[in-house]
Amino acid sequence: MIRRIEAGIGTRPVEGVMAKDCAEFIRAVTSSDRARQQFxxxxxxxxxxxxxxxxxxxxxxxxxxxxxxxxxxxxLTKEVYATIWDQAEPWLRLAMDLSLVTLLRRDDVVSLKFSDVRDGFLWVVPQKTEGSTLVKLKIRVGDELASLLSQARDAVLSPYVVHRLPDRARPSDKRAAARQHHTQVMPEQLTRAFQDAREAAGVCRENPPIFREIRSLGGALVSESGGQLNRFKAS
Incomplete structure (x- = not known):
């Protein structure tokens, strides 16, 4: 992009570059509105x-x-979700199902700890509000969510509901700064794993669904069933 800008208007004295010059360059360099935004x-x-x-x-x-x-x-449709789910590793399947059932965002799903479950509810401080409003979500642990939490208690000892053993051990000083436990799944790992499962499932259309679309699917399923998600704001 810098090279194309340099070729288009880069040889002019900066004080001589007018709005007309910039407009003509942007229109001429590409016909894509998305690319024109960047140029x-x-x-x-x-x-x-x-x-x-x-x-x-x-x-x-x-x-x-x-x-x-x-x-x-x-x-993301139910059919495509199932296709991607079939190609996912167990920990990713759990993360997908948790997002589908709770409608939590990616960052909140990987941040869930077993200690967040108490008194029959899942207590969550959404990452978007942490450090500002500190609004908490209080999600009732029904049969479906209880089943997922039970599945999460496997042979790997971890404080995190969604967890995985690393592919290779790293010294503590070589880990990501935000990683608090060696079994913790980072948000970017979840995104990459979902993309890999999606490609393995053959879902390679233009602008394919991303992990965030699971929340939209979950909301649509709640609406179709005529039910209500048991989520409450709690101070």
């Missing part, structure tokens, strides 16, 4: 630095048209 963003950063250095008074890119592009991902 507007990066010159905007570059010329923003020129403003900060006092070389120019205003950033000409800011006067150009904004290109709107919303990336639409394919919805």
């Amino acid at each position: 507007r963003l990066v010159p905007g950063w570059i010329l923003g630095c020129a403003v900060q250095e006092g070389w120019i008074e205003t950033n000409p890119v800011l006067a150009t048209r904004r290109f709107q592009h919303e990336r639409k991902r394919a919805r």
Whole structure:
């Protein structure tokens, strides 16, 4: 991208680059609105630095048209979910089922600990609110969720509900900074594992469903059944 910007407008004195020059470059470099977003963003950063250095008074890119592009991902259906689930490792199957049943986000699923289950409820501080509102979710442990929590108690000793043994042992100083236990699954690991299972299942269409779509599927299944998810906000 930098090379194409350099070839398009990079040889001009910075004070001579006008909004018209930037607009013509962005339109000419690609016909994709999504790519045009990026080719507007990066010159905007570059010329923003020129403003900060006092070389120019205003950033000409800011006067150009904004290109709107919303990336639409394919919805996850029950059939596709089952196909991906069949290709997943046991720990990933558990993570998928937990997200489907509780509608928790990826980061919250891998953060669940057995100690979060008490008095017949699963208590969760969503990662999005941690450090700000500290809102807690109180999720009733029904038969389905209780079964998943029971499956999670396997031969691997771990404080985390979703866990796995590492492929190879690493010294504590070589582990990810956010890793608190050697069996802990990091959010990025969950994403990669889901992608691998999805590809193994042959779900390779344009904009294939990602792990986040499991929550949408779970919500749709709750609506179809006419039921309500037993989730409450608790202080």
